Amino acid sequence: MNQGVTDHFQQRHIGTTKAQQQEMASSVGFESVEQLIETAIPDNIKAKASLRLPPALSEAQALKRLRNYADQNTVMRSCIGMGYYDTLTPAVLLRNVFENPGWYTAYTPYQPEISQGRLETLLTFQQVIIDLTGMPLANASLLDEATAAAEAMTLMHRMNRKSKSSTFVVAEDCHPQTISLIQTRAEPLGIEVRLVDPESLENVDDAFGLLAQYPGTFGDVRDLSDVIKTSHEKNILVGVASDLLALTLLKSPGSMGADVVVGSSQRFGVPMGFGGPHAAFFATRDEYKRSMPGRVIGVSIDSRGRQALRMAMQTREQHIRREKATSNICTAQALLAIMAGLYAMHHGPEGLRAIATRVHHLTTQLASALGGTAHTVVNNSWFDTLTIQTGSADAIHTLAESRGFNLRRINDTHVGISLDETTTAEELESLVELFGGVYSAEGTEEKSDKPSSVSPLLIREMDYLQHPLFHDYRTETEMLRYLKRLENKDISLTRAMIPLGSCTMKLNAAAEMIPVSWPEFARMHPFAPAHQTVGYLAMLEELSQWLTECTGYDAMSLQPNSGAQGEYAGLMAIRRYHRARGESHRNICLIPTSAHGTNPASAVMAGMKVVLVSCDDSGNVDIQDLKAKVDAHSADLAAIMVTYPSTHGVFEASIVELCELIHEHGGQVYVDGANLNALVGLAGPGKFGADVSHLNLHKTFCIPHGGGGPGMGPIGVGEHLAPYLASSVVVPQDGLDATNNVISATPFGSASILPISWMYIAMMGPDGVTDASRIAIVHANYIAKRLRGHFDVLYTGRNDTVAHECIIDIRPLKERCGISEEDVAKRLIDYGFHAPTMSFPVAGTLMIEPTESESLAEIDRFCDAMLCIRDEIRAVEDGRLDPINNPLKNAPHTLDEVTATNWDRPYSREQAVWPVDSLRSDKYWPPVNRVDNVYGDRNLICSCPSIESYLETA
CATH class of the missing domain: 3.90.1150.10 (Aspartate Aminotransferase, domain 1)
Known part of the structure; x- marks a missing residue:
């Protein structure tokens, strides 16, 4: 079918017409758009040929082609667990938040006066985490559970001033992806990671901190009270990786004395999405608040003394501390934290507990039914996960898959089964039959909320989510109106242009967003067998090829799930590259003073020493100062990090000279891709001398900001760095060493939002x-x-x-x-x-x-x-x-x-x-006056306002 001119998507994406563009170029003093572009971009970096991408498709054609990829996936009933579970997204939230551009096109709430709606919802998320973990303080999300656990390790290392140890102990029953990521983070920081049997944690000595999983990855539920008590007596801080749904039934880690509690809120209404995006949580003690990574939402007042919300403290962006930063976290998972917080509101404490009770009851029934078979349930206690010893795990997996189930592959003789809120009695019957057992569906809806396999000391009363927010909006009518009120408080792209420099806020087209909700993408477990994810992998491979073409690199890693994580991934690839060449002493990273603050923070995390390079009066890198710094550190030069076009918004003519200079002295060139949206098709970093760049897909390639996240920060690299890209111990990647750095919990980061960028390029x-x-x-x-x-x-x-x-x-x-x-x-x-x-x-x-x-x-x-x-x-x-x-x-x-x-x-x-005058017919009314930042920091409140205050405001 011949597509008419109106079906050209680029005419809907680009906001001005050809005639208007010509007028704009003329007003600037150029005869044409071409002359303006030719003048602005230095001759020595200009692309010599057009991009070799497929011809543009219409919206309908692109969706049809992507649907073909989706149809190649086989969505099985996942019982794999490991922190990822099927969940039911309430329709009112799916339609009015997740699929609503009023929510997903908003920017990070740096301007609180026009962000009160999403700030209120993020504060609600913090309250959920505070209540369920039993900790006094929580942030407004991190990237994934494994990343949060690594951040917990580094926080405990900083804050444990009573211990001089450099050893961090991790329980062997933590999720394997968490262990692997912790090991990656620890190595460049000089931290030794020691794995210990969870039964032996009380015997740990000479460590600054330890991490336990509760419940464990194989299902066991252990009382950590004694472990925490004895650890504290030995000056060891304790982190707990936990499960929010389990904590509606089980004693909170905070009540056991934990110092940090982390985990994922994924099962609170956010689909698995082949790995993300999901909002991780991070909760800790009040005395650690200044060192906590990520964003914290706090309560303040406005200029008229009324209650107002804002991002609190300097922890809202640790990277403003640059090389002194304790974390490089920039992007959060705000949209997903909003979903999780609203999921808790939608169900309330009674609803959440009922879901958890049913999941646990079904798991107990499964354990009982398997007791009459030739297979052995290894666990003595459980919440939703069982480990089963069997004669042949392969035979069980083959049989399970033939009946539509994926079980966890533990080893040759053990399989794992995790249940969730979507599990039915019919599915339970099928699972029992896999093992040769007989199951009776009678009593599956039993209402007892006393966990039958758990120590009575661990049973929790319903002491959480008592704030009116979790009780007042339980009907859909009230929830719908509440969501609309919140949405109306904020400015998103649905209302106006968001003219943020350095943080591109371009169109997030509806056609790009539609596939994110398709179950073939949304319901895929990140560790599903490769033969079930054929379409997903083909789409991701094609996207990788397109991105390498757009950047001029040779290989691409889609694992980093934020721009800052991409920086870290690129630097870690450089670190491995130098080490493989016998030059592990190279540890100096040159960074211009104008660079994004995440650059020096990422360099420090990668074990490098930052040396600043001056900028001249025109805002360019001072080449003379650069030469002096390169000469001074030639023997130890690892890399330079530069942003191009520059952070000052200029195409610096000296970029090729800069790359050549660094290479002459044995270093690698990292080009920050924050401004890549001015280069695609015009110049490629991989062509003009750079070795590695991260790509902000949430900027250049149209993934929306979601009120502060999600994001994706894949890295493109030259051929020589390709062997050092991130891999996965759970799902090893072809051509890569399985022990390579792990940047995110899953091989493709926040995979379910990658179809957005695929649609954009297509x-x-x-x-x-x-x-x-x-x-x-x-x-x-x-x-x-x-x-x-x-x-x-x-x-x-x-x-x-x-x-x-x-x-x-x-x-x-x-x-x-x-x-x-x-x-x-x-x-x-x-x-x-x-x-x-x-x-x-x-x-x-x-x-x-x-x-x-x-x-x-x-x-x-x-x-x-x-x-x-x-x-x-x-x-x-x-x-x-x-x-x-x-x-x-x-x-x-x-x-x-x-x-x-x-x-x-x-x-x-x-x-x-x-x-x-135009404002008389279309006026945005901010809900608060100017917010008092100083008051908010001096009177820090990071949980929902008191009930009295809430009622007064209402």
Whole structure:
């Protein structure tokens, strides 16, 4: 069928027409778009040929082709467990949150005034974790359980000031993917990992910390109280990897005295997705809060003294500490944490306990029925998992698969079975029959919530989720309205352009998102046999090939599940490469002062020493300083990390010279892919001299930000680094050593969101993805031109061009009249916009990135708002507006503020909230005034507000 021009997806992805693009280029001073691009990009990096990607498909064609891949998968009934379980996503959450762009296109809540909805839900998630783990403090999610466990190890290493040991003990019944990732993290930090039989944990000596699994990976439920008590007596801190559903029945780790509790919230309504994304949790003691990784949501007040939420403390982004950071965690799993928190609200404590009770009861029935067979249940206790000794595990697996089940492959004589909330009596009967037993379905719905196989000392009362939030929204009507109220509090791409520099917020097309919910992708266990995942693997291999073509590299790893994890993965590949060549002493990583803060944090985690390289007055890497640093550290040079285009939004002409210089001295070049959306199709890092890059698929390749995550950060590498890519001990990857570094818990990270990027490339084709880069550059230069003369544009390249983003300098204005970059950012909220990136990479500035997806009308609306704000600043400069009591200092303005009886401002209500007439017909009203950050840090509250406060607000 001949596809008409209206079926070209790139015309729906790119926001401006060819004619408008020409007008924009002309306004910047160029005869054509081509001339602008030719001028902006240095000649020595330009691509010499078009991308070799398949021709663009229409939306219908791409979905049909992806459906063909999905149909090649065989979705079996998974009983594998190991931290991944089938779950039932409440339809009200699936439709109104997971599949709702009002939720999944929102950005990380750095601007709290326009993020109160998702902040409230993330605070609810923290409350769920606090209640179920029995710990006083939790964060708003990490990447996966294994990553969280590794973060627990490093936190205990930092915080245990009573121990000089460098040994970390891990119970042998922790999940194997967790053990493997901990071993990867420990090695470059000089930490020795020792595996110990879980029965012998009380005998551990000379360690700074230990990790136990509760329940264990093979199903056993052990009381850890004595282990924790004796460990503390020996100055050993204790972490517990746990299961949220089990904790609705079992004594909490916090009540046993644990120092850190980690795990995954996956089974709280989030599909397995072949490994992710899922929100891991991390809970710890209050005294460790300043060292806790990830984001913490806290309660503060706004400028009028009303309750408001925000990301609390500097732990919200550890990487601002750069090389002194204790973690490189940047992306969270916010959307999935939101889903898990709402799942707990949907069911309430009684509902969660009923689910857990039924799962445990079915497991007990399974154990009882297997007792009458020739096979032996190894466990003495269990929650939802049994380990069964059998004569031939292979025979059992073959029989199970023939009947539609996947069991856990433990070894030749043992198999594992894990049940979950979707297990039916009919399935239980089939499982028993596999082992030659007879099962009676009578009593499967027994309501006793006393775990029959567990010590009475471990049985828990329902002492959790007593806040009204977990009781007030149990009908779908109330839940629906609650979700809509939260959504309306926030600015997402459904409302306006989000002009964040360095954090691309382009279109996340509906056609790209649809396959994420397909069960062939969503319900796949990450450790399912390869012959059942043929379509998944074929799609991932094709995506890898496309990404290598887009970047100019030779190989791709899809394992890292965030950009920062991609940085770490790339540096660890470099580390292994040097070691294989007998040059393990190379440990110096050069990093420009302008780099993203995760760069030095990742380098330190990879066991490297950071040496900073200066930038010149134009914002470029200072080549003379670079040469001096390279000469000084030549013998030990491991790598350099640079962002290209630069963090300052400029195509630096010296990038090829930089790569050659590093290679001459035996180092490797890491190009941070944060700004790859200005390069695809125009220049490839792998072609102009780089050895490795991570790709932010949640930026360049259209995976949405989800209110702060999920993300994906695959790495592309040159051929010489390919043997050192991440593998998996659970599912070894072809051509890779199984002992290679492990970056995420599963081989393909957050695999279920990779179809989004596949759809984007398939529908855009070679010309479309190249045009996306070109038009992003055109749009950014247009904005820079419109604002220049009113604001100072800080850095430019050839002929005053910028790359895909521009930085405007607010510092001169602040010196003249006291208006700061924060005042401008907050005032933009009154105009209906999310703020640009504030004070990064230069303090006192705003970094603006329009993306290729915005229309000329929206770009002009933003520019008009900025110019109106500049006029307001002039009024302050001229004395026409009070220097303190003015619309900028008081921004943002709320509806109840301007409709109050008394208005004591020296400017009108109209100027406050309708500075331009278009806002009268379409106005975003922020729910709170400017949030007081200092108050929130001095009065830290990271759980749901008190019941009295909640009722008062309601």
